[in-house]
Each structure stands twice: as structure tokens, then as C-alpha cells.
Amino acid sequence: MPKTRYGADVVVDSLRKHHIGLVFGIPGAKIDRLFESLEDGTAGNPKLIVTRHEQNALFMAQAYARLTGKTGVAIATSGPGVGNFTTGLMTASAEGDAVLAIGGQVPRKDLHRATHQSAPSTMMLAPITNYSAEIQDPENISEIMANAFEASQGPRHGASFVSLPQDVDDAPVKHDPIPYYNGAQRGPASHQQLSKLATMIAQAKLPVLLVGLRGADDKVTKSLHQLLENYHLPVVETYQAAGVVSRDLEKTSYFGRVGLFRNQVGDRLLAASDLVVTVGYDPIEYEPRNWNKEGHLRIVDLDSTGAQIDNNFQPEMQLVGDIADSLDDLAKLLSGYQLPEAAASRLAKFRKELVQEDKITEPTPNGKTSHPLAIVEAIQKQVNDDTIVSVDVGSHYIWMARHFRCYKPRHLLISNGMQTLGVGLPWAMVASMLHPEKKAVAVCGDGGFLYSGVELATAVAHHLNLVMVVWNDGGHYDMVRFQEELKYNKAAGVKFGEVDVVKYAKSFGATGLRVNMPSELNSVMAKAFKTPGPVVVDVPVDYSHNKELAASLVDSALG
Structure with missing residues (x-):
């Protein structure tokens, strides 16, 4: 007789198909079969890391996402277990990290009763996630998991939440899980707009790239390096984009990071620029009202998603598409470009200031x-x-x-x-x-x-x-x-x-x-x-x- 496939097994099947290597969480009665399935010895199952707090489990899933590019997964039981996910989910969505939180829930018959650990978890978490759904039919587990993964990896990466009632977790499932779904692929931004941007850069006296969190994955960074190797454009990093300028490019393109207080070399360079090209920039890191307080900067936004417009951020153009592909096309369109001599001279002064700011000017007295x-x-x-x-x-x-x-x-x-x-x-x-x-x-x-x-x-x-x-x-x-x-x-x-x-x-x-x-x-x-x-x-x-x-x-x- 074939082995019975339970709801929990379908969830784990989805984790395997998405090549998730580590899963973090704390067990509980409403979700215990899922933990049993994770550790049943099936080849390819993720390794389970049992943490001391659900919030930390979600933080770990966030780090897994940021370091691997995959979706990080955390699991907790119903009620307070899911409630403890809140800070981590909010952080992941705000900071562009693809995570999937799976939360236990009371059996479906108890959903609207005042019963032990019952809470409207999908309603609670919907405002801070890209996707929040409760599974009501065991035969729908596979498709809801697929949509949750897809939502976490969208143009604006973030958190997904799936609520798994105890009786759905425990239920036999008849249909085969759906196959792995390869998410939507996007190409570069409009060729016409990229051509216009190349012309704007060529005509600018001091163009600057402001690279943000969506410009900091491996694929985008590789394309950025190629652009910088050819054209030596100056780069200012946000804190989450730290490291996008390699050691080899440091002397020609690195001009510090910006965030919190407007007094860094990067801030002064942005203020002096006549063309700021934001690359994967998200205002949640460093609001435009800080770095463009006067509102006079000329801005072009290159990103995977549309910009949030405000009084201090009104780009002349929004170039939406795959950021790496857009940078590759821009590099071709800039063929023969060189920074103006006056810009190179001015950047040399900024570079000296950057070195000086790392020095201790007043030692500790005690x-x-x-x-x-x-x-x-x-x-x-x-x-x-x-x-x-x-x-x-x-x-x-x-x-x-x-x-x-x-x-x-x-x-x-x-x-x-x-x-x-x-x-x-x-x-x-x-x-x-x-x-x-x-x-x-x-x-x-x-x-x-x-x-x-x-x-x-x-x-x-x-x-x-x-x-x-x-x-x-x-x-x-x-x-x-x-x-x-x-x-x-x-x-x-x-x-x-x-x-x-x-x-x-x-x-x-x-x-x-x-x-x-x-x-x-x-x-x-x-x-x-x-x-x-x-x-x-x-x-x-x-x-x-x-x-x-x-x-x-x-x-x-x-x-």
C-alpha cells in the first residue's frame, strides 16, 4: 500500500523543490506534524534549526535570504508563536529580504471560537507582508505555497505568510503536488530611455550613482562592476548596499555611504552633482528629504519597481526592469564616455576627505x-x-x-x-x-x-x-x-x-x-x-x- 501523504508532507515537498537548505523555528502542538515531516529522513529535506525565540528564527530566515538569494523560511506554532514573527516579518518586508513564515493555526472548526491559541493571524500579518493566506483545503497547499514563494521574490522582495490549520497539516492529500514554478522573468528597461540616460550622463558635469538595497545582489553588482571598470563613475552606497564597489574599483569609484545624518562625503558629493542616478534605491534607507532636502537635484531612477514619489524625489525618468540587464545595456550605450576633467579633479578632493574621516582626531582620555x-x-x-x-x-x-x-x-x-x-x-x-x-x-x-x-x-x-x-x-x-x-x-x-x-x-x-x-x-x-x-x-x-x-x-x- 502506498504511503499516505499528509498536508505537512506537501509543505515540505515545496521547500525541497525550492532548494531551501535551512529552516528555522520552534515547534508546537498546532504544527507538530510539519516538524515530524521535516525530520523524517527524506533526502533533500531542509535542515531544521530549532531556535530559542520565534523572532530570532525569522531574523535567521532573513539572513538566509540576504546571503543566498533564496527565500528564507521560518516556522512557528499558533497564537503567540506566530505573534512573535511580527517584528521579523516587518523587518524583512521593509529591507527587501524574501522570507516565508509558516504559522500553525487552530483546526478550521475552531477558527471563530474563543479557543486556545486562536488568533486571526492572516489579518494581523497582511499589512506587513507581500502575501498572507490561510490554507482552507489540503488539496490547495501546493498552490498556496507556490504563490507565497513567488510573492516573496517579486520586484520588491519581502515577506510572505502562510497559515496552516492543524487539521490541514494532519489531513491526507490525494492529488500530487504541483511542479516547481519558475517565476516571471523581466528584461532591461526601455532601450529608448536608456539611450536618453546615456546622453544625460555624457552631458553632465558631475554624474553620481546612488546605489541602494535592490542594487546589492550578486548579479547587479557584477554588471555594476563592468560599468565602473569602463567609465569610472563615482558611487555613493546606502548602508544596505555596502560592498557594491569592489576593492579594485575603490580608488576610482567609492565615495562612501550615506544614512541617518547628512554630513558625509557622500552627502556632499550628491549635493554637488548635476545628475544623480539612483540604482535599486529604496527611500526607507535614507529618505530623499535628507539627501535632496533643497529639492534641486536632477534625478533618474533605475530600478526593478516603480518609485515612491514625494516632494524631494521626482525623477525625470523611471527606468523599470531587470537592474543588471539595464546596467549592461547602459554600458554599451556609453561607449567611449569619459568623466570630464573638472569632475575628476573635484572627485580627488572628495576622496581625500573620505580618507581623513577615518582617522582618530581626538584620543580617548580615560x-x-x-x-x-x-x-x-x-x-x-x-x-x-x-x-x-x-x-x-x-x-x-x-x-x-x-x-x-x-x-x-x-x-x-x-x-x-x-x-x-x-x-x-x-x-x-x-x-x-x-x-x-x-x-x-x-x-x-x-x-x-x-x-x-x-x-x-x-x-x-x-x-x-x-x-x-x-x-x-x-x-x-x-x-x-x-x-x-x-x-x-x-x-x-x-x-x-x-x-x-x-x-x-x-x-x-x-x-x-x-x-x-x-x-x-x-x-x-x-x-x-x-x-x-x-x-x-x-x-x-x-x-x-x-x-x-x-x-x-x-x-x-x-x-
């Missing part, structure tokens, strides 16, 4: 805490171009985003859409799972460390090869503190209390190290990178320099 730039430099010394570094949210994130050099896309992972606290460790864990031969790095504040530090237990259980560098300011939410002080000359609600980071790490079985004085910074960091398994480094930091981050603004408004 002899106990390290200057933020010294910590950035110490981390930089231990990594290479293949190292994946994830950055949590906090004051350290601004220092890292501005000053840490990265030469490959999606090797400096930053949450810059939602600025979600707690992503650093879960993201680095996935980097280690995908590349166990390399050391992955998480850079966190003490607040972000405590937010998801429970996953150190998961990291230890899987023997992950990672270093977590904790910038410790003694128990403050400092990114909030220094901005409150700039606004009100005082801070409120920012003290959460100190924790012994080293003891915390050791309690989970990880290695804990501490930098007791700035002179130890490089040696302790070197030891951390030579130590196998999860390592946590406690680095007391001098955040008195944070006000420098908001100094010398191009205009007087804070970002």
Missing part, C-alpha cells in the same frame, strides 16, 4: 575605554574580503556603517529599513552555518546583545564559528541617548543596567573575552579570531565622540 574608530580598525584588521560581518542597531552601527570597509555585496549586513534591534547575532549565526569554514562576525551593543543573546545557546549547540564583538557602554541605549541629548540637552529612559558580558557568554558554553584597556584591543581581538567556536568579546567603548556623528551637517536638520 585609558579604560576604546575610541569607536579604534574598535572599527581592530575588527578590520582581523577580517578579509570574504568575511561576513553583521551589525546590530545602536551607536556602533553608525560608526561601522560609515567607516568599516567592505568590498563584496551583502558581506556587511545592516538593518537600515526598520533599524531592528537584535539582528546581529542571528544573522552572523546563519553566515556561519552557510560558510562553516570561515569566521563570521557579529557587532553589537550591550543592548542588542541582551536582546537576542539567548541564541548563544543555539550557536554553541551547532558549534558555530563566530565572533561577537560587544561595544559596551555600561548599560545604555546609547543611540537614543546621544540623539536625545542633541535635542533636549538631557536623556531619559535610556539606562537598562550593566551586565557581565563575559560571564553571560560563558554560562552558555561560549568563550568570553574582555578588553580591559585600549592597549589590549588588537591582541584580544586576534585571540578571539583564533579561538574555535562561538566567542564573545566585551569591549568597553568611549561614546563621548558620538556627537561628532551629527556635527557639520550639510544643513541644520537632523536625519
Whole structure:
């Protein structure tokens, strides 16, 4: 007699067909058969990573998506399990990461009763996802899964959610699952528009490319490199586009990153440009009201999706299509182009400013805490171009985003859409799972460390090869503190209390190290990178320099 195929088996079949290698989650009674199916020994099933919190499971799925280009998958049970997905789903949709959350649900007969763990999950999650559906018939599982995957990988990547009632999960399924569906393919933008853009670039005195999160995948970056090798156009990166300019192109095309405060070299270059070409730019990272506050910049938008128009972002043209293909065609149309001599001279001055901004101008006076730039430099010394570094949210994130050099896309992972606290460790864990031969790095504040530090237990259980560098300011939410002080000359609600980071790490079985004085910074960091398994480094930091981050603004408004 043939083996009975249950609803859970059809779900797993879909994961196999989409070549999903890792799935993250926490089990529960309403979805337990799906966990049984995942671990039934069938060849090609994804590896299940059981986490300590559903939010972290979704963060890990987000990292899997960003690092592989596939859809990341997380699973949780009904009620609070699904509820804990909310922050991760919101973050993934905001930041262009394709994820699929599968949530358990009460049996269909209980959907409208006040029963244990019953919640209108699809209604709750619809506003923050590209697709939110509840399976009402076991024979429809395969098609709903296909549509969920497709929606996550649309022109604007984001989150999908599928609600799986317990009785559908458990139900026998008669029909064969549908085959793998190859999603819609798009070509380059209009040839006529690309020709016009080539003419505009040729006529501009100082054209600049502003590359955003949708311009940061491997395919787009390859096409961008070819364009830059031929024409040496200057590039300003958003934080999530960090690394799109390779080391070979750094001296001719890299002019820093922009985000938060309008006072970077990239900001000054954009303000001086007479043609800004945005490539895969999403305003959620750095709103046009910051970098184009005066509203005078001439803008052309090249993207995979239509632009959001506002008072400070009204492109003369929108070139919508496959970004890589559009860049390839643009490169052909620019044949023979050279930057004007005056532009090259002006860019040389901007380049000197960029180098100068990485230097420590005022050392830390107390002899106990390290200057933020010294910590950035110490981390930089231990990594290479293949190292994946994830950055949590906090004051350290601004220092890292501005000053840490990265030469490959999606090797400096930053949450810059939602600025979600707690992503650093879960993201680095996935980097280690995908590349166990390399050391992955998480850079966190003490607040972000405590937010998801429970996953150190998961990291230890899987023997992950990672270093977590904790910038410790003694128990403050400092990114909030220094901005409150700039606004009100005082801070409120920012003290959460100190924790012994080293003891915390050791309690989970990880290695804990501490930098007791700035002179130890490089040696302790070197030891951390030579130590196998999860390592946590406690680095007391001098955040008195944070006000420098908001100094010398191009205009007087804070970002």
C-alpha cells in the first residue's frame, strides 16, 4: 500500500523543490506534524534549526535570504508563536529580504471560537507582508505555497505568510503536488530611455550613482562592476548596499555611504552633482528629504519597481526592469564616455576627505575605554574580503556603517529599513552555518546583545564559528541617548543596567573575552579570531565622540 501523504508532507515537498537548505523555528502542538515531516529522513529535506525565540528564527530566515538569494523560511506554532514573527516579518518586508513564515493555526472548526491559541493571524500579518493566506483545503497547499514563494521574490522582495490549520497539516492529500514554478522573468528597461540616460550622463558635469538595497545582489553588482571598470563613475552606497564597489574599483569609484545624518562625503558629493542616478534605491534607507532636502537635484531612477514619489524625489525618468540587464545595456550605450576633467579633479578632493574621516582626531582620555574608530580598525584588521560581518542597531552601527570597509555585496549586513534591534547575532549565526569554514562576525551593543543573546545557546549547540564583538557602554541605549541629548540637552529612559558580558557568554558554553584597556584591543581581538567556536568579546567603548556623528551637517536638520 502506498504511503499516505499528509498536508505537512506537501509543505515540505515545496521547500525541497525550492532548494531551501535551512529552516528555522520552534515547534508546537498546532504544527507538530510539519516538524515530524521535516525530520523524517527524506533526502533533500531542509535542515531544521530549532531556535530559542520565534523572532530570532525569522531574523535567521532573513539572513538566509540576504546571503543566498533564496527565500528564507521560518516556522512557528499558533497564537503567540506566530505573534512573535511580527517584528521579523516587518523587518524583512521593509529591507527587501524574501522570507516565508509558516504559522500553525487552530483546526478550521475552531477558527471563530474563543479557543486556545486562536488568533486571526492572516489579518494581523497582511499589512506587513507581500502575501498572507490561510490554507482552507489540503488539496490547495501546493498552490498556496507556490504563490507565497513567488510573492516573496517579486520586484520588491519581502515577506510572505502562510497559515496552516492543524487539521490541514494532519489531513491526507490525494492529488500530487504541483511542479516547481519558475517565476516571471523581466528584461532591461526601455532601450529608448536608456539611450536618453546615456546622453544625460555624457552631458553632465558631475554624474553620481546612488546605489541602494535592490542594487546589492550578486548579479547587479557584477554588471555594476563592468560599468565602473569602463567609465569610472563615482558611487555613493546606502548602508544596505555596502560592498557594491569592489576593492579594485575603490580608488576610482567609492565615495562612501550615506544614512541617518547628512554630513558625509557622500552627502556632499550628491549635493554637488548635476545628475544623480539612483540604482535599486529604496527611500526607507535614507529618505530623499535628507539627501535632496533643497529639492534641486536632477534625478533618474533605475530600478526593478516603480518609485515612491514625494516632494524631494521626482525623477525625470523611471527606468523599470531587470537592474543588471539595464546596467549592461547602459554600458554599451556609453561607449567611449569619459568623466570630464573638472569632475575628476573635484572627485580627488572628495576622496581625500573620505580618507581623513577615518582617522582618530581626538584620543580617548580615560585609558579604560576604546575610541569607536579604534574598535572599527581592530575588527578590520582581523577580517578579509570574504568575511561576513553583521551589525546590530545602536551607536556602533553608525560608526561601522560609515567607516568599516567592505568590498563584496551583502558581506556587511545592516538593518537600515526598520533599524531592528537584535539582528546581529542571528544573522552572523546563519553566515556561519552557510560558510562553516570561515569566521563570521557579529557587532553589537550591550543592548542588542541582551536582546537576542539567548541564541548563544543555539550557536554553541551547532558549534558555530563566530565572533561577537560587544561595544559596551555600561548599560545604555546609547543611540537614543546621544540623539536625545542633541535635542533636549538631557536623556531619559535610556539606562537598562550593566551586565557581565563575559560571564553571560560563558554560562552558555561560549568563550568570553574582555578588553580591559585600549592597549589590549588588537591582541584580544586576534585571540578571539583564533579561538574555535562561538566567542564573545566585551569591549568597553568611549561614546563621548558620538556627537561628532551629527556635527557639520550639510544643513541644520537632523536625519
